[in-house]
Amino acid sequence: MTDASEPTDSADASTSTDAADPSTTTVGFVGLGIMGLPMASNLLDAGYAVVGYNRSDEPVETLVDRGGEAGDSPAAVAERVDVVVTCLPDSPDVTTVVLGEGDEENPVVDGLSEGMTLIDTSTISPTVTERIAGELDEMGVSLLDAPISGGEEGAVEGSLSIMVGGDGATLDAHRPLLDVMGETVTHCGPSGAGQVTKACNQIVVACTNVAVSEALVFAEKAGADLDAVVSAISGGAAGCWTLDNRAPRMIRGNFEPGFFADYQYKDLRIATDAGEAFGAPMPATELSHELYKSMVENGMGRDDNSGVMQVVELLAGTEARVEDAD
Structure with missing residues (x-):
């Protein structure tokens, strides 16, 4: 350990x-x-x-x-x-x-x-x-x-x-x-420091999920091969847990929960409230919070938190999907 x-x-x-x-x-x-x-x-x-x-x-x-x-x-x-x-x-x-x-x-x-x-x-x-x-x-x-x-x-x-x-x-x-x-x-x-650290974690997770979602929807709109995009950017500076563990599922429409979007939304509320209390601006987190709010309000709260891509897809009027050969 x-x-x-x-x-x-x-x-x-x-x-x-x-x-x-x-x-x-x-x-x-x-x-x-x-x-x-x-x-x-x-x-x-x-x-x-x-x-x-x-x-x-x-x-x-x-x-x-x-x-x-x-x-x-x-x-x-x-x-x-x-x-x-x-x-x-x-x-x-x-x-x-x-x-x-x-x-x-x-x-x-x-x-x-x-x-x-x-x-x-x-x-x-x-x-x-x-x-x-x-x-x-x-x-x-x-x-x-x-x-x-x-x-x-x-x-x-x-x-x-x-x-x-x-x-x-x-x-x-x-x-x-x-x-x-x-x-x-x-x-x-001391007491509370674990929760502050977790808020930092959730800020990064949520903003990363949103960034990956934007990238994949952009790639779809531009006509790129989604599997190739995921493979290519995973090997560079953009490489992250979400690309490795969620992106292949996201582009196949699989949002089976590993962590509920409801909870991600709640965690971002905790983070933004704490940011306000400590005087720390959180522009990207606040935007991510709004996207997760939309996700929950559209009945997707029990989907995986990577399902925020569905909100980006709604905004774009398209779905970023691949079809695997049978």
Whole structure:
């Protein structure tokens, strides 16, 4: 595994490795969606005992079929485990499920005890993260904000990039667990820094998706061979994850979700709100946000985030497609 952070004190690291030993650590996993279920499954495969909760039953049943256990509520999960991982859609979901500020009668916080750690892999507002960290700290509970990137493929393969905010020693204590779910685990700074870093990630992802979409639609309008264009520019300075992993699907009209456009739209809202709060202009991000808004409003929110090309196609009055030989 790779890590861009500085090593912490060796004594802390030695103690912390034992704290996340699969043979002695039970993990609670709250939020078993398109990302959460494969992440929890990888923990099971690595030897961790996992107790899961989701508001819909089907993913919990799948987790149980794979060797996990079911919790009756977020609080019930927290009561039975050593560390809790959450993977939820947005800031209100996290404050509801973790703190009980919404309609959740048995939130995670009711089952936490002093000395525990909550690892939140959701992508939410940095300021909300800082508030949650403060409330948990008053209970003697540590928070690591650890948003993830890599899509469903990365979650399944255990190759996610995990951007962590929080105490370095706490990260060391749970690094073995995070290493199961991610290929790159980076300590980005104090609480909230993981979310700031994830916002940076989503800015680049969204703007890249839009740029690739524009390029492919332009190539179609100009009569170029789309497969040849993708191959050619992938090998040069424009080479990127989207060209390698999404462009061949995009030009075949395959927008099966690896990461929902709904979530990309939400993440861009978080980024633009944070940009305004910190006084950072985001002209390209704001335009991308509008294109994703159009995508969601046109009923494409459950498509892959690369499906923003469909909005560019609507603007161009054409579809950038290739037809494979049977």
